[in-house]
Amino acid sequence: xxxxxxxxxxxxxxxxxxxxxxxxxxxxxxxxxxxxxxxxxxxxxxxxxxxxxxxxxxxxxxxxxxxxxxxxxxxxxxxxxxxxxxxxxxxxxxxxxxxxxxxxxxxxxxxxxxxxxxxxxxxxxxxxxxxxxxxxxxxxxxxxxxxxxx
Numbered sequence: 001x002x003x004x005x006x007x008x009x010x011x012x013x014x015x016x017x018x019x020x021x022x023x024x025x026x027x028x029x030x031x032x033x034x035x036x037x038x039x040x041x042x043x044x045x046x047x048x049x050x051x052x053x054x055x056x057x058x059x060x061x062x063x064x065x066x067x068x069x070x071x072x073x074x075x076x077x078x079x080x081x082x083x084x085x086x087x088x089x090x091x092x093x094x095x096x097x098x099x100x101x102x103x104x105x106x107x108x109x110x111x112x113x114x115x116x117x118x119x120x121x122x123x124x125x126x127x128x129x130x131x132x133x134x135x136x137x138x139x140x141x142x143x144x145x146x147x148x149x150x
Contacts, residue, residue, distance in 0.1 A: 005022065005027065005030075008027075008030060009021075009022070009027075012026075
């Protein structure tokens with residue numbers, strides 16, 4: 001500590017042209033001032049340490065709260081997306097089933113119409129066959145009667 005005091009004494013002598021000794025009252029004030037500065041620095045360091053600890057605690061609390069809120073928001077978003085996906089899948093499934101049902105109904109109608117046409121043709125053929133059979137039987141009867149009469 002004597003070296004800084006010696007440097008101070010030299011600086012005062014050079015700047016102000018006054019010789020100051022180690023036991024001069026101004027040196028006592030300098031020592032008191034240094035002590036007050038050191039005590040102030042120590043007090044500020046203690047306050048900064050306390051402030052740092054408080055800020056870290058606040059940060060941890062905010063960090064935890066932010067994570068909890070982010071998790072809630074994320075879970076809510078996921079649930080809403082899941083519900084929307086289910087609703088969309090349901091609606092699309094209904095649309096697809098409706099389209100398939102309509103297509104099947106159209107094919108069934110087409111096949112029924114073809115069956116109606118085929119059954120009409122089959123009825124006509126059956127009626128014609130029946131008529132031909134009747135004519136043939138009638139011919140056989142006429143020929144048989146004609147043979148007996150002769």
